[in-house]
Amino acid sequence: MSKLSIAQKYIPKEYTVQEHGRPAQAGDVFSFAVEAHDIKNVTERLYKEHKLPLLLITATDERKISGVFKIFYIFGVPSESVFIMPYITTTKSFPSVTPTIHEAMLYERKIMSFFGLTPEGHPEPRSIILHENWPEGVYPLCKDFVWNERPAQGNAPFTFRTIKGEGIYELPVGPVHAGIIEPGHFRFHLAGEEILLLEPRLGYQHKGTEKLFETLPLDRTTALAERISGDSSFSYALLWCQTIEKLASIEVPARAQYLRTIFAELERLANHLSDIGAIMTDTGFNFGGAQGSRLREQVMRTNDRLTGSRFLRGACVFGGVSHDIDKEAAAALAEELEALRKDLQEVIDIADDTLSLYNRLKGTGVLDKKVAFDHGVVGVPLRALGVAADARVDHPYAAYDKLPATIATSEDGDVNARFRVRIDELFTSFEVIQKALEDMPEGAIASTKEVVLPKNEIAVSIVEGWRGPIVCFATTDENGAIARAAFRDPSFLNWEALGYAGAGNMVPDFPLINKSFNLSYSSNDL
Amino acid sequence: MTTLLWILQLALIPLLSPLAIGLTRSIKARFQNRRGASPLQPYCDLWKLLHKDEVISRDASWIFRVAPFIVFGTTLAIAASIPLLSLSTRTHTNDLLVLVGLLALETFWIALAGIDVGSPFGGFGSSRQMMLASFTEGALVLSLFALALMNSTTDLFGIAEAQSMSGHLFVVPLIVAGISFGIALLAETMRYPFDNPATHLELTMIHEAMVLEYSGPRLALMEWAAANKYLIFIALFGNLFLPFGIAAAGASLSVICISAIIFFIKALIAVFAIAALESSIAKLRIFRLPDLLFTATVLSIIAIVLAL
Known part of the structure; x- marks a missing residue:
């Protein structure tokens, strides 16, 4: 079966499929344009009905050529070497698919931080990777971003998730650690030695x-x-x-x-x-x-x-x-x-x-x-x-x-x-x-x-x-x-899960759990 | 002669304790197919730390500043009041309750220093240390108490003397109390399975977490005090539970030399055993430690019942 016909099994009939890739690879990426308001249904069908793994959601800034941003939703078809890729165009905001596909959360936050596009209906629209000292309104992956100049000093607020209650206290760990490892901050909420909530805060290694x-x-x-x-x-x-x-x-x-x-x-x-x-x-x-x-x-x-x-x-x-x-x-x-x-x-x-x-x-x-x-x-x-x-x-x-x-x-x-x-x-x-x-x-x-x-x-x-x-x-x-x-x-997806694997364990077991994931x-x- | 013995009594522990630590590390390295540092490395480390600048947090109170001196001084006081090579250096502070009191004082000050700066790790270390200390004390006191009952004296020199006179090494209560004391030894000196002295993981530390904020000369004192405590416990184990070879009061120089050799061999065996233990098991989960210490306490109670 040709790759195109495999792809067509997953792509609704009403869309025009565009094949990417040259004869050597016989085209393995199949993209199709979707209206922004339709993207939730299309992705939901691919994800829930066809059970295709979501590989990546990312954006491109094509304002110079067509005046719009494109947001690509890349799905893989296991064992067929085929990628299905619906995309939408937008100038300012896009509908968040996170309410139906939870794992889209971080991708959409990243698009928000790096392209300045707002995910409408996102449950937790917080900045990611870029820290408080990053100036507001500067989006590094946009084409008009001046990459070789130092950005101004910003002062945006950042809040951790919190749990409150009697005897519960916060333990900040990192970004500098006792061993020679990469920098990352972990915010624990503890009751005695037990971890109630753990949130990794990363981005210290962001280097564009x-x-x-x-x-x-x-x-x-x-x-x-x-x-x-x-x-x-x-x-x-x-x-x-x-x-x-x-x-x-x-x-x-x-x-x-x-x-x-x-x-x-x-x-x-x-x-x-x-x-x-x-x-x-x-x-x-x-x-x-x-x-x-x-x-x-x-x-x-x-x-x-x-x-x-x-x-x-x-x-x-x-x-x-x-x-x-x-x-x-x-x-x-x-x-x-x-x-x-x-x-x-x-x-x-x-x-x-x-x-x-x-x-x-x-x-x-x-x-x-x-x-x-x-x-x-x-x-x-x-x-x-x-x-x-x-x-x-x-x-x-x-x-x-x-x-x-x-x-x-x-x-x-x-x-x-x-x-x-x-x-x-x-x-x-x-x-x-x-x-x-x-x-x-x-x-x-x-x-x-x-x-x-x-x-x-x-x-x-x-x-x-x-x-x-x-x-x-x-x-x-x-x-x-x-x-x-x-x-x-x-690591991008697994860091978030690490917090959940840590909760309910004793603090001294956390380094071991962290090591068993060994994320970058x-x-x-x- | 007495002067010489007193010099030995006072200097032996602080001078040799870094070597005990160094030997433990290099034997461990061998067990792990590593070459490891020289056994003399801890001396170099102390020398280096003593010559370094210090950083003291703005939030530190006088407690943080004086604690290392108190802790180090306490270990010296203990080193002066336990039987080491000879029984001639008996004074008024040889009672086992003095020993237990001084140990508690030392633990108290380290824990206090740990929470003084208000860093989260210090607080962790101190709270874990106090939890362990409260369980360890039972095993420690009761196992020594079993010895006191067997020998009808609470004087450590008296116990060592009576034990070495009796020559009974393999009596059941002694062995049972010895096992209990051995477990307490590991807990008090922060070795496996209680604490990992070699760890770099700040979230798992106990002793290292309490001294994490120290640097320079004060860190050197803290490290040195920990080394002293290690050798003190090894000496106590060797002289109270394997009490042969200690020189009697008024013994000649040659006898004291022999007793010194026997002391070193005993210490070497203990160091080897601890290194072997630390190379062959994983550390226990923190909430399983009280079980082990409780077992030790029960063993020492059994020893007391048997000794009655």
Whole structure:
């Protein structure tokens, strides 16, 4: 079945469908214009009736060309690699879909803060990411925003959600922490040691990344993408390269697709190893923590040897990869990973024998299913609730369509479940890399085609980073330059759910719960 | 001779306590396949802190300023009144109730300093510390009391003397009281499973949360006092519950040397055991800690009944 006919199943007949993407990708984005007053019904039907996951809601400022803003509602069709994208046009305000689709809440708040458009009927229209010192009426993603000058000092009010009552007190934590981590503020409302309400306040890492994509020359954008979240450097580079390749219709050679898969899985290995170690450290089980750091370091050194960067920076380029893995290196890598797998198995066996560890992990930080689904939680925390969702399977990219894909899931939604999902994914990654090393075809590692972006085009791309699916939406302007690049990290949705997973637990368990999500500040604040 | 012994008695704990901490850390590092810092690192840390500038909050009262001196001074007073190497340094402050009183004083001042500045973490640390202290005291006092009953004296030197004379190491009440005291030791010195001395997580801290606002020389005193307390408890355990090798009053220099060697071996074994424990388990959830301390209290009551 062609992608168009798949898309037509979901798109109501009365709308004219526009196909985006060139012959190489056979068009995978299907957009259609919807009247603003109709968008609630259209999105509700896609979300509730067809049960399509909402990937991103974002806006573009096209006032220079057509005098309007466009707001795009991007839905993915799992296992078909098709994106359905209704959009509306507006100049000032737009109807909020949050009352019917709760997870739209943060996207609409972001559009409000960054484009100055008002979501009508939004239950909680508070500013997001930008802080009190940001001047009112200045919207950084609008085209008329002067990005290279310092904005004036603002003084807008900000209020936290509060609970009042006898014996209830507030505990402010951060943005500067006792450990070396990214800055973020957490406001707790407590009764004794019990957490009643927890609200993360982020934005300290906001550095205008999305705006920079519009201003930097194209050949420097991959390096910028790598810096959206340092721990996901390769995933972001891959995501950005895929988006550009879709726009410029560049065919990536098969060998490069396999190499990309191998590098992406190496990044997953390094981060999951670090995470399971950190989860064990946070329970006080230092042996496990030290082993996690040790094993991660081995992967980082392998990365360094293969690509010259511990974080695989510069490894992914438009049209392919920059570093090949020759026969000898492949054999060495296979051997090394097999030793690492055995080593990890040994550590897991020791951890499994430590009852005091599981005593801390089980039943801690349980994420309620309803809360998770309403907030659109993605990635590891979603799979820890027994939902088999993984972009490597749902929207196969690189060489994932030819490689074994088991989606690791667990049932309980607690810290232990997230811990187990990570461990299972580690073993899947070993399998995937080994298979990719065996099957990798000979050939070029990068396309030689010149990167020329088409005019007024749209592309959507998705990559399963180690935290969960990362989505990129990009448009080009009438000159064929990047007009808008929007990124949705899993952290953006999952931070909100973290507050709910924390409530009802004891304060000293919060760091552990936080670690089991291990969300990124940088890629949330952008 | 007596002068020498008194110098030893006064200086032993403060001089060696950083080493005890350093050894615990380096043994832990080995257990975790890490190389770790040198066991002498805590001395360097203290030296560094003593030479650093201090930052004191504008909201701090005199309590915050004097607490480190009181806390450190209290540990010195305790170190001077417990049996260490020899029984010649007996004075009027050797009663076990004096020990318990001084410990309570020390705990009280740390907790007071923790809440003085009004930072939320200090308050957390102090409230957790007081909760633990109220449960620990029972186990501590009663396990010592079992010893007092067995030996018909509440004088610590008297207990150590009577114990080492009797040579009965494996009598049931002694073992039961020893286990109880061991648990109290871990709680009082803020080790696993009660507190994680190595944690960087401000929300889980107990002792570290109370001293979080300190810096420079005052932090050095607080850290040093905690180290002193650690070695004091190890010494108490070694001399009261494994009471052999302590030199009698008026013993010759060579006997004292032997007793010193035995003391170090005992301390080393204790440090090794604590490091092994801290490397092999996770910390307990905070509201399970009272259960453990309650168990310790019950054990010491059993020891008392058996000793009667």
